Amino acid sequence: MTNVSETTESTPAVAENKPSIIVDHVRKDFLLRKSHSFKEAFIGWIRGKEVKAKKFQALDDVSFIINEGESVAIMGYNGSGKSTMLKLISGVLEPDAGKILIRGRLAGLIEVGAGFHPELSGRENVYLNAAILGMQKEEIDKRFDDIVAFSEIEAFIDQEVKHYSSGMFMRLAFSVAIHTELDILLVDEILSVGDAPFKEKCRAKIRELAGQGKTMVIVSHDQRMMKELCDRGIVIKKGKQVYDGPVADAIEVMQQK
Amino acid sequence: MTTVDLSEFRTPGRGRGILDVFRWHYLLRLLVRKGTQTRYRNSALGWGWSYVKPAAQFGVYYVVMGIILELHRNIPLFAVYLFSGIVMVNFFNESFSNATKSITDNRALVKKIYLPRELFPIAAVIGAFIHFLPQAAILLVVCLLMGWTPSLIGLAAIVVAIVIVAVTALGLGMFFGALNVAYRDAQNFVEIIQVFSTWSVPVLYTWHMVADKAPEWLFNIYMVNPLAAAVELFHRGMWRPVAERAIATDGGELFAGPANLWLNAGIGLAIAVVFLLAGQAVFRRFERRFAQDL
Numbered sequence: 001m002t003n004v005s006e007t008t009e010s011t012p013a014v015a016e017n018k019p020s021i022i023v024d025h026v027r028k029d030f031l032l033r034k035s036h037s038f039k040e041a042f043i044g045w046i047r048g049k050e051v052k053a054k055k056f057q058a059l060d061d062v063s064f065i066i067n068e069g070e071s072v073a074i075m076g077y078n079g080s081g082k083s084t085m086l087k088l089i090s091g092v093l094e095p096d097a098g099k100i101l102i103r104g105r106l107a108g109l110i111e112v113g114a115g116f117h118p119e120l121s122g123r124e125n126v127y128l129n130a131a132i133l134g135m136q137k138e139e140i141d142k143r144f145d146d147i148v149a150f151s152e153i154e155a156f157i158d159q160e161v162k163h164y165s166s167g168m169f170m171r172l173a174f175s176v177a178i179h180t181e182l183d184i185l186l187v188d189e190i191l192s193v194g195d196a197p198f199k200e201k202c203r204a205k206i207r208e209l210a211g212q213g214k215t216m217v218i219v220s221h222d223q224r225m226m227k228e229l230c231d232r233g234i235v236i237k238k239g240k241q242v243y244d245g246p247v248a249d250a251i252e253v254m255q256q257k
Numbered sequence: 258m259t260t261v262d263l264s265e266f267r268t269p270g271r272g273r274g275i276l277d278v279f280r281w282h283y284l285l286r287l288l289v290r291k292g293t294q295t296r297y298r299n300s301a302l303g304w305g306w307s308y309v310k311p312a313a314q315f316g317v318y319y320v321v322m323g324i325i326l327e328l329h330r331n332i333p334l335f336a337v338y339l340f341s342g343i344v345m346v347n348f349f350n351e352s353f354s355n356a357t358k359s360i361t362d363n364r365a366l367v368k369k370i371y372l373p374r375e376l377f378p379i380a381a382v383i384g385a386f387i388h389f390l391p392q393a394a395i396l397l398v399v400c401l402l403m404g405w406t407p408s409l410i411g412l413a414a415i416v417v418a419i420v421i422v423a424v425t426a427l428g429l430g431m432f433f434g435a436l437n438v439a440y441r442d443a444q445n446f447v448e449i450i451q452v453f454s455t456w457s458v459p460v461l462y463t464w465h466m467v468a469d470k471a472p473e474w475l476f477n478i479y480m481v482n483p484l485a486a487a488v489e490l491f492h493r494g495m496w497r498p499v500a501e502r503a504i505a506t507d508g509g510e511l512f513a514g515p516a517n518l519w520l521n522a523g524i525g526l527a528i529a530v531v532f533l534l535a536g537q538a539v540f541r542r543f544e545r546r547f548a549q550d551l
């Protein structure tokens with residue numbers, strides 16, 4: 001169990017490696033609210049009904065520290081809270097208790113092509129998405145050719161994205177994310193659409209990034225791939241962290257249940 | 258054992274509010290461009306729509322207010338008076354409603370990637386401003402044909418008017434945009450406010466008609482509301498110079514401008530800034546729950 005003290009500027013840490021993500025006793029609740037309008041809220045209030053919605057605990061007291069250059073797999077069954085964890089790390093959601101600290105530039109791929117606009121061309125979308133991931137124009141200009149080359153869709157780059165096949169779409173989106181100037185990469189379930197050669201290429205690229213000391217957190221149900229890409233696995237079961245250790249053992253823990 | 262310097266760390270998902278525009282200016286530019294590029298895609302008239310709507314509005318108001326209610330008798334160059342007001346009110350209505358819808362319209366992004374969410378309402382207001390430009394250009398051409406010449410004070414009035422409207426719309430838009438995520442019927446308030454903004458400013462009538470009917474304290478409140486102040490400034494900048502010219506050549510009478518034009522403008526601007534600060538505060542409070550409520 002890790003502990004981050006609130007008061008001191010510096011605290012003792014694990015090994016000699018510098019942490020890049022600190023997750024400290026994090027809890028996340030979702031309110032299962034039914035009323036989505038003033039009208040319903042008002043009627044509920046008039047009837048004297050308790051407006052308080054039912055709570056659902058998606059994550060319960062999760063703690064871990066991920067060091068710089070580590071690649072970590074988060075595993076668990078559907079609905080166990082993996083995506084929620086990544087959203088918390090990326091800042092899309094806020095924890096209800098505990099805290100999360102990160103160091104460096106972060107690119108979160110909670111879903112491929114979330115920022116893609118179907119009416120814009122591939123080229124325009126590359127710029128838009130790279131900017132959404134925090135890049136400036138000059139950086140994008142410099143990397144544009146690499147991005148397109150990696151995705152292998154040069155011929156279609158000036159076509160509107162709505163005419164892309166889902167694989168092409170994913171290739172371009174993944175390519176943008178992987179070429180951002182980043183220190184931390186969060187990947188959620190995105191390699192599932194690509195064909196085998198492209199998957200292999202992505203795997204190589206992810207390993208290359210890991211080699212450069214980038215920190216990676218990957219969510220996937222593909223255990224073979226996780227084993228190849230990650231050194232460490234964290235297993236989440238119904239919102240509770242049940243295992244944190246070498247990836248092979250984590251997979252075993254997964255299979256036991 | 259080593260120590261970790263926590264000062265290098267940051268909490269994800271905490272921005273600096275509207276001040277983040279400066280760091281994210283490139284993305285803001287792309288968001289604005291995306292909005293303007295895709296606005297009229299696949300429509301026959303394209304950007305022509307931005308002329309058709311105000312033209313239709315203008316036609317209706319001109320016939321009803323000008324001809325049937327005979328306002329053009331009291332107001333020299335009533336057409337210019339009316340159009341300059343409509344352009345301003347449209348700018349407000351459009352930026353306000355777009356800003357309010359901006360978060361729900363961009364839900365795909367808000368739910369999945371963290372970026373300062375203030376960018377969306379700001380991009381909406383800038384987009385509405387770009388949309389306002391062709392209308393303003395028509396107004397300017399008409400005024401130029403009637404002998405409008407720029408003056409320092411007139412230009413200052415125009416710029417301050419635009420700033421007041423933009424700041425008010427952004428503040429209210431952030432406020433209702435944030436509410437709109439939790440309560441989808443918040444948009445109904447927007448429509449009500451738009452009705453008010455059209456009828457509660459001296460666009461379809463003149464300020465002294467209000468002065469005649471309302472007690473003084475009420476009139477004073479009326480005149481410092483940011484939109485009324487902005488519309489009067491805009492009249493001062495665009496319509497009054499040409500109206501004065503027309504009177505000089507054709508004779509007739511021109512009613513005086515409001516007594517405290519610049520004082521009203523100052524108070525109106527201050528109120529607009531208060532709206533902006535309040536909007537930002539509410540926005541920040543609600544922002545934490547955007548991703549899970551959408």
Ligand SMILES: Nc1ncnc2c1ncn2[C@@H]1O[C@H](COP(=O)(O)OP(=O)(O)OP(=O)(O)O)[C@@H](O)[C@H]1O
Pocket residue numbers: 030031032056058076077078079080081082083084085548549550
């Ligand atoms: N915005 C939300 N509002 C309410 N409940 C939510 C919300 N987002 C997630 N949940 C709930 O939280 C739980 C965890 O969801 P999450 O998406 O993290 O699962 P997951 O581990 O990623 O599953 P999968 O393997 O299917 O991707 C689910 O039960 C889901 O219903």
Ligand SMILES: [Mg+2]
Pocket residue numbers: 082083084188189
């Ligand atoms: Mg998931």
